[in-house]
Amino acid sequence: MxxxxxxxxxxxxxxxxxxxxxxxxxxxxxxxxxxxxxxxxxxxxxxxxxxxxxxxxxxxxxxxxxxxxxxxxxxxxxxxxxxxxxxxxxxxxxxxxxxxxxxxxxxxxxxxxxxxxxxxxxxxxxxxxxxxxxxxxxxxxxxxxxxxxxxxxxxxxxxxxxxxxxxxxxxxxxxxxxxxxxxxxxxxxxxxxxxxxxxxxxxxxxxxxxxxxxxxxxxxxxxxxxxxxxxxxxxxxxxxxxxxxxxxxxxxxxxxxxxxxxxxxxxxxxxxDGEGATKLIKIKVQQASSDAEAVEVAKTIAHSPLVKTAFFANDPNWGRILAAIGRSGVDQLDVKKISIYLGEVCIVEKGGRASSYTEAAGQKIMDQQEITVTVVLGRGEQEQQVLTCDFSYDYVRINAEYRT
Structure with missing residues (x-):
């Protein structure tokens, strides 16, 4: 689909x-x-x-x-x-x-x-x-x-x-x-x-x-x-x-x-047309120290099965995005400078949940078919974007049955 x-x-x-x-x-x-x-x-x-x-x-x-x-x-x-x-x-x-x-x-x-x-x-x-x-x-x-x-x-x-x-x-x-x-x-x-x-x-x-x-x-x-x-x-x-x-x-x-x-x-x-995809997800990483750093952070989020399954479930589980950024290998990452947005909704600021964030606001974004995740690293001026999709039950089915 x-x-x-x-x-x-x-x-x-x-x-x-x-x-x-x-x-x-x-x-x-x-x-x-x-x-x-x-x-x-x-x-x-x-x-x-x-x-x-x-x-x-x-x-x-x-x-x-x-x-x-x-x-x-x-x-x-x-x-x-x-x-x-x-x-x-x-x-x-x-x-x-x-x-x-x-x-x-x-x-x-x-x-x-x-x-x-x-x-x-x-x-x-x-x-x-x-x-x-x-x-x-x-x-x-x-x-x-x-x-x-x-x-x-x-x-x-x-x-x-x-x-x-x-x-x-x-x-x-x-x-x-x-x-x-x-x-x-x-x-x-x-x-x-x-x-x-x-x-x-x-x-x-x-x-x-x-x-x-x-x-x-x-x-x-x-x-x-x-x-x-x-x-x-x-x-x-x-x-x-x-x-x-x-x-x-x-x-x-x-x-x-x-x-x-x-x-x-x-x-x-x-x-x-990603196998079994129900959502198109754009991951923008801003204020990175280099293009390579921005791409690495974006791809770490995009590759995370936990992040992708949360999107399939329409679950605004922002902790999974936070964790993916943390393991992306960025040298001397200062988490207090990081902000994360779902659409226009700020979900993380200064390394923790944004004071203005509500679950209802996050849910409204997650219910959409096309979603933009923006990560602001606060480390430089470079910006890159990676496109991905969610993981659904059908992805497993399609690949389990690929040779049959």
Whole structure:
């Protein structure tokens, strides 16, 4: 059950980027589970990947191929091809070879991505047999089917699309993401694929994506688990009339903000679809001595099962938030300087319960579907935000039944 009324947006096609889907029957046969993305010749491509040491075979292959001017992305859902040893690597590489033969490009110009169950062999024959159908279906206006094809436990397809004006020229940014559980991206089981028709070098595109991801996908958590398969890709086809975007310019600044907006929207959609989630929780940490400190405090609160279950129960048990801050590892934390707010309600000041706080006021906030927790540390001027959700009975059920 998603938090909020989520509707798939009108998706603007990105000239120079085509998408084709098909059903390989990897884990189910009710919808397409294979996605092929084609980039026009001359397009640039950037990506960030999971930092999980047990990264999946397709992640290893995609990292190796990223510098080889990729032309195609191949994504399958239903199987992560992670924890599959040498056979998994062989299957990931074979999938690239098969796409390359169909498309008449080099195998190193294909980036593979997988999502689904860890530790099971990839049904590579099903994928190989279905590739021609996916290629046959390649069109620019295919983002809705693509968003559905990459879903696993997601309850809705996640998309973002906007045409913006930069220096008098129209620039399109369109993207999709998937993810609902095993979410605590440490990138650099979420995937994101974003395309634009802007012209920008691979190096500058990579810098742009890395900055955007740090402020979006790296600021969300459902359960604190970093997947073996996390990845986010940004493609630039160069089809827009806007001249090449150069670093240090106002044009780059405007483009950076646009990419960041896309990433933040898609990241929030993942949290709204957190497995079993009934609430969207924004945790803001203010007056920290550094960005890293603010993020650490926010994530400690966001990862706490006790905090998350209190939110599910609509219980204004502020002591759990207080305890999480105390164990966040902040050096020489002065609790007397700390204030904590639920919405606009001050619940803690000077290290204890606020004199103005009433249980009724706290309850009114906790009964809401979207809640902001603000922590004021009184140590500096830095501020960061992390998005999370509550823990419900359904989270346990979904994950207990994941392989059945």
């Amino acid at each position: 998603a938090v909020g009324n989520i509707e798939f947006p009108l998706m603007h096609a990105v000239s120079g980027v085509k998408l084709g889907t098909a059903c390989a029957g990897i884990k189910q046969t009710e919808r397409d589970d294979l996605l092929l993305i084609e980039m026009a010749e001359g397009a640039t491509c950037a990506a960030v990947f999971t930092q999980n040491a047990f990264c999946a075979a397709p992640v290893t292959v995609a990292k190796d191929h990223l510098s080889k001017q990729p032309r195609y992305l191949l994504i399958n859902s239903g199987n992560a091809n992670a924890g599959t040893g040498e056979q998994g690597m062989a299957d990931a590489e074979l999938s690239c070879v098969e796409v390359a033969q169909l498309a008449q490009v080099g195998a190193e110009q294909v980036l593979p991505f997988s999502t689904g169950v860890i530790g099971e062999a990839l049904p590579i024959i099903k994928i190989v047999d279905t590739l021609p159908k996916a290629q046959e279906n390649l069109v620019e206006d295919n983002w809705l089917k693509a968003a559905h094809a990459i879903m696993t436990t997601d309850t809705f397809a996640k998309g973002y699309s906007k045409v913006i004006e930069i220096d008098g020229c129209a620039v399109t940014i369109t993207g999709i993401s998937k993810g609902a559980g095993m979410i605590q991206p440490n990138m650099a089981t979420m995937l994101g694929f974003i395309a634009t028709d802007a012209t920008i070098s691979q190096q500058n595109l990579q810098q742009c994506l890395s900055v955007a991801v740090e402020q979006s996908f790296n600021r969300i958590t459902v359960d604190g688990d970093t997947s073996t398969n996390d990845a986010c890709v940004l493609m630039a086809s160069g089809a827009s009339s806007l001249p090449e975007i150069m670093p240090g310019t106002d044009t780059m600044g405007a483009f950076q903000l646009a990419v960041q907006e896309a990433c933040m929207f898609l990241a929030e959609a993942i949290i709204r």
